[in-house]
Amino acid sequence: MLQSGNYSLVLLIQLILLAYDLFVNSFSELLRAAPVIQLVLFIIQDIAILFNLIIILLMMFNTYVFQVGLLSLLLERFRALLIFSTLYLTLSICLHSWVMNLRWLDSGRFVWTDGLQTLFVFQRTVAVGYYYLYKRTAEYMGDPRLYEDSLWLREAFARARQ
Amino acid sequence: MPTVKSKKKKLKKEVSVGEEQGEVALDMEMEEMTNKSQSDSREPLTPEPLDPAPQKKKKKKRAATIDQEVDHADTPNGNTTEPTIDGEETSVAVTRKTKKKKKAKATEHYSNDLGAEEDDIVAGSQSPIPQHSLFSAPHGQSQPVGKVFVERNRRFQAERVDHLRHSEMMDDYMDPRPLWTTRDVAMKVHSSFRVIGLFSHGFLAGYAVWNIIVVYVLAGEQMTTLPNLLNQYHPLAYPAQSLLYLLLAISTVSAFDRVNLAKASMALRGFLTLDPAALASFLYFIALILSLSQQMTSDRINLYPTANETLWPPGSEQQILRPWIVVNLVVALLVGMAWAVVSTRPDIDYTEEFLMTMEVESYPRGEENVDNPA
Numbered sequence: 001m002l003q004s005g006n007y008s009l010v011l012l013i014q015l016i017l018l019a020y021d022l023f024v025n026s027f028s029e030l031l032r033a034a035p036v037i038q039l040v041l042f043i044i045q046d047i048a049i050l051f052n053l054i055i056i057l058l059m060m061f062n063t064y065v066f067q068v069g070l071l072s073l074l075l076e077r078f079r080a081l082l083i084f085s086t087l088y089l090t091l092s093i094c095l096h097s098w099v100m101n102l103r104w105l106d107s108g109r110f111v112w113t114d115g116l117q118t119l120f121v122f123q124r125t126v127a128v129g130y131y132y133l134y135k136r137t138a139e140y141m142g143d144p145r146l147y148e149d150s151l152w153l154r155e156a157f158a159r160a161r162q
Numbered sequence: 163m164p165t166v167k168s169k170k171k172k173l174k175k176e177v178s179v180g181e182e183q184g185e186v187a188l189d190m191e192m193e194e195m196t197n198k199s200q201s202d203s204r205e206p207l208t209p210e211p212l213d214p215a216p217q218k219k220k221k222k223k224r225a226a227t228i229d230q231e232v233d234h235a236d237t238p239n240g241n242t243t244e245p246t247i248d249g250e251e252t253s254v255a256v257t258r259k260t261k262k263k264k265k266a267k268a269t270e271h272y273s274n275d276l277g278a279e280e281d282d283i284v285a286g287s288q289s290p291i292p293q294h295s296l297f298s299a300p301h302g303q304s305q306p307v308g309k310v311f312v313e314r315n316r317r318f319q320a321e322r323v324d325h326l327r328h329s330e331m332m333d334d335y336m337d338p339r340p341l342w343t344t345r346d347v348a349m350k351v352h353s354s355f356r357v358i359g360l361f362s363h364g365f366l367a368g369y370a371v372w373n374i375i376v377v378y379v380l381a382g383e384q385m386t387t388l389p390n391l392l393n394q395y396h397p398l399a400y401p402a403q404s405l406l407y408l409l410l411a412i413s414t415v416s417a418f419d420r421v422n423l424a425k426a427s428m429a430l431r432g433f434l435t436l437d438p439a440a441l442a443s444f445l446y447f448i449a450l451i452l453s454l455s456q457q458m459t460s461d462r463i464n465l466y467p468t469a470n471e472t473l474w475p476p477g478s479e480q481q482i483l484r485p486w487i488v489v490n491l492v493v494a495l496l497v498g499m500a501w502a503v504v505s506t507r508p509d510i511d512y513t514e515e516f517l518m519t520m521e522v523e524s525y526p527r528g529e530e531n532v533d534n535p536a
Contacts, residue, residue, distance in 0.1 A: 007344040026408040029461070032398055064413060077470060080424055110465050110473055112458040121454040128411050132418045135355065136513065142348035143520040 002147050014138045015056055017048040018131055020069070025127055035100065035107045042096040049092060049130075053085045056137060063146040065153065073156050077140070081133040088130040091123040345520045352514055353421070359416025366409040369502035370494035373402055377487055385487070388479040392466045399463040403419065403456070406493070410450045413497070417443035417504065422512035438507045445500035449493045461488040 024045045032038050050109040060066055060074055075082075098119065145152050376398075420439035423429045432440030435461040459482060462473060474482075 002344050004342050004344050006346050011347065021412055022408065026411070029457075030404055031526060048191050051338070068399060108465070108468065110469075112461060117455070117458045120457055121451065124407065124454050128414050128447075132409065132415045133424060135415065136419070136424055139348040139513075139517060140350055140520075142344035143344055144343060145520060159263045 001144075002142070007142055010055065010137055011142070013102060014052055014134070015041050017052050018134060021045055021127070022131065025124060032103060032107045035104050038103070038107070039100055042092075042100065045098065046093055048088065049085065049089045053082075053089065054087075056081065056134070057139045057143070063100075063141075064148055068153075068157075070153070070157060070160060072160055076135055077116055078137050081130075081137045084126065084130045084133050088123070088126045093121070095119050095123045095132065209481045233296070281525055305398075345517065348520070349514070349517050352517060356419065356511060357512075358418065359412060359419070360504075362409050362412040362416060363504050366406075366413050369405065369409065370497045374487075374491050376493040377490060381483075381487065385480065385484065388483055391483070392463060392474075392479065395499075396463050396466040399460045403453070403460040406453050407450075410446065410497070413500070414443065414446040414450050416445045417500065419513045420504075420511050424518055425512070425516070426513060432512075437510070438503045439510045439512070442500040442503045445496045445503070449496040449500070452489050453493050456486055456489050459483075462518045 026039050028038060028041055028045075031041065056078075060078065063074065065073055089129075095116075098116060099111065103109060242308065377391065377395065380394050381388055382390065421429050421432050421437065421443050423443065429440065431437075434446065462469075462482065463486075465473060
């Protein structure tokens, strides 16, 4: 059974990482005076996304549902998050590499092209979806039904077997 | 107990005085005397026959008492509360000294009897320690204190015994489930974020309207003073864009939360029935994309003072800025409408309703119950 204290701590870490991510997405363009600052911010952001993904996967592995082998039940519930997380991580790394590559020598340069603009819009939009899904999943991981045998789980199991 | 002891001591005194008078005691007499004293003393104190094991014990006890008596003369803070007993003890000590001389002789032949005599000296006294404590320690029996010292946070803290028992009993009888469950934590986080979201909706609407008013005022009538707008607004353009994204992201997530977007059937039904939450999330999402699409222009405005001819060709202000202003106007209208829609039904939150259903139904645990492999 997941303890509420442990869950609160994990949830806090996840929300802090999400808040950092949102902060960098919002204000990284303003903090481009020195390219090194932006580079460090981007590296930490990508690591934070990866950390968040690892944390949510570990939380899933910790559930009773996963341990009894009902992986499909978890995937059905959290598939969207896993897809969005992977997509967002990929888009972030691409955008960060591109922007840093363009701005490394002159950070005050106008670097925008149509391709970069498209990638930028895409990455920022996916980021919002990722925030929503991640927050929702982190809250749903507090579902006590995921951590013990219950009528709900048995019904889900019966449905999965049919 | 002291009375019995004093009687014994008196007897022994007599014995020793008789011996002193006779100067050289005959062995036979000694034997008689010791036997006599042994029988005298044994009768009231140890009715059962003497067996070797208790003798040993008593020997030990006796040795301890003698040591204490010897030490007692040296201790400065001897027992002052019982002077009469002390006096008697000193007299006993004197007689014992004389006895010791006799004993030295007697041990040659009557070592067994000596053992019996030793028995006489201390027999019956349960523990001589309370009467002859080395230091003047309290004589009373230990009383249970109504406190227990419990180690908490690396410190021992006194706690009432009855309180402790009470709390233990409470623990025993209470439901093992904690009062603050993980579901409650999730609900709390969700409701906290909803408050932040509600604030964000209002702030975003107000900020967007303020932004577009500032832009239109600086642009002048029929957008005739666009260079003025660029001069005045260029330091604000990028921070405004960043803040707009931050607020839009929070508001969009909050609106998605309300409609429970991840539950596709529920979200679709919300859109089809023009549910306020669904409508608001749609408006916010459109506003977000429109706002993001103006990132390039915002950076161009931001770089206006350092710009060269390629970035801002002369006469291109109208061409570049007009779409930017229109899009900003649309964004302001969208977020204003979304805020109005959300404000009509601020209590709608389908995700919270879903969180509320996260209850474990009690299941009768049978034999076929799957054991937790963990």
